[in-house]
Amino acid sequence: MSAVTGACDCPEINFATWDKKKMAIKKTFYKTFSTRIFGHHFSDAIDKNRGMIEIKVKDYKVPKNPMILDTNSLFLSTLFIEVEGGKPDDKKIVTFDKEFY
8 A cells, every 4th residue: 555645456366275274474564543433434545544654754664565454343453564674672662473373
């Protein structure tokens, strides 16, 4: 996703390849926030754009087709944008090293 245009290079997903599979994820994410109104997205594109600008300012690299996770809460959601080169001492950097089903 571009911080300027908002363009998305999201891949097409084949649901059969993901259904009932275990997957290990070891990725580093940049944590930012997104406002919600009773769970509905209010400013999703703006929030992703803000996160991309913060990532660019900190000299982190966003890979092509980054994984973006959303906690989707009622009022204030957390967005996790995949990055490379995140500094572990940055409190906005989160590393997932888990197996998911």
